[in-house]
Amino acid sequence: MGNMTTESKAARPTLPASPPLTERQEARRRRILHTSAKLASRGGFDAVQMREVAESSGVALGTLYRYFPSKVHLLVATMQDQLQHMHETLRKRPPSEQDPGARVAQTLMRAFRALQREPHLADAMVRALTFADRSVSPEVDTVSRLTTAIILDAMGLDGPATPEQLSAVRVIEHTWHSALITWLSGRASIAQVKIDIETVCRLIDLTAPGRER
Amino acid sequence: MGNMTTESKAARPTLPASPPLTERQEARRRRILHTSAKLASRGGFDAVQMREVAESSGVALGTLYRYFPSKVHLLVATMQDQLQHMHETLRKRPPSEQDPGARVAQTLMRAFRALQREPHLADAMVRALTFADRSVSPEVDTVSRLTTAIILDAMGLDGPATPEQLSAVRVIEHTWHSALITWLSGRASIAQVKIDIETVCRLIDLTAPGRER
């Protein structure tokens, strides 16, 4: 693969924080993300080619790289974008189950069904996410926080989560990502993913506050 | 990255099965795997460069590709190799804990400490494993079976595992891989990984046969 060496020397806090981004810049960024998602939907990770993303977004290659310092950055940002949509969508129809564990399982299965509709896009995003090295940590962390938020929302807790519950949520996230990967690479069926999600979600109820070890 | 497109058309059951492999071929294969591990130990995934592997193994580039059809194949095979060692090592000192869950946690923490001694190698192998696409499924599956075997060994069961236990083992594997990734990319501490492993291992005891739901 290309130079995925990455050890960003020049500080380039281009996107997330520092400069407020003019309107045209915001538009460019949005166009790029849209193209990225479109290409990913077609053919997954491999189909997102930087030259094509640039051309199809009406932007020079160098500019694309200024906005997203690598293909993985781009795809992780794309995932952030999609996750935000997902979060809003899910928030509108809260899960119907009673137990927190069952609620989380139900929510994740909804998300999973959404991903099934765009398996290539899912492939691109998840592969990028797990392939990301340290230089993408901040962005990957954002994705992780979004995922955590979705799960915590689904739990429908009254008070704040206990440390044990947070651990369970972490493990659920691990399982979620890894199960997706096995599904995407054809080593696990949809049914198998469902079982894994339901299995791990038992941890939630197991760690409900006011319970024996 | 290069053509990780992969959709192997020409059947080339080179390694795993068909032809018995002459002695020199076996030696070549072993030399390649050794080089791969050596380079990976130095600088992780990026440091394993196909040209260098070939040269350093005293083999032509084309030959390397005949033995391992892609960089990911090579690294997954390297992982198979290392896992086999690990399995033998672990088998020699069975875990001291009583509960199956605790035994698994103890075993995985031993494996984790071994990985900590070669973080770059761990990086290369785990990244390859999760980045692998369908064309590597058989090899990834082998790795998965090896991992499962290690965990089942650690459980020290009398009879065969129940389906529920097998599900738990699957989830543990998911967590194991994903936790490793977060650690390798610097987003989780060693302590955090430990907690995650211990958390997920509770599922084992939860699914012990002869137990209420």
Next chain:
DNA sequence: CGGTAATCTAGAACAAGTTTCAGAACTGCT
């Protein structure tokens, strides 16, 4: 041993991610 097919070598060639650079276009500021 001689012949033939499979394997191996050296090296060029190709693909896609990434970097670089000179100049054009745009921004903010006075």
Next chain:
DNA sequence: AGCAGTTCTGAAACTTGTTCTAGATTACCG
């Protein structure tokens, strides 16, 4: 409007994974 600094463009160059080719070598068979 005019200028200094940043951003963007277009195009070439560079890197590394992967493929291809022509010619040696080797392995196997009668």
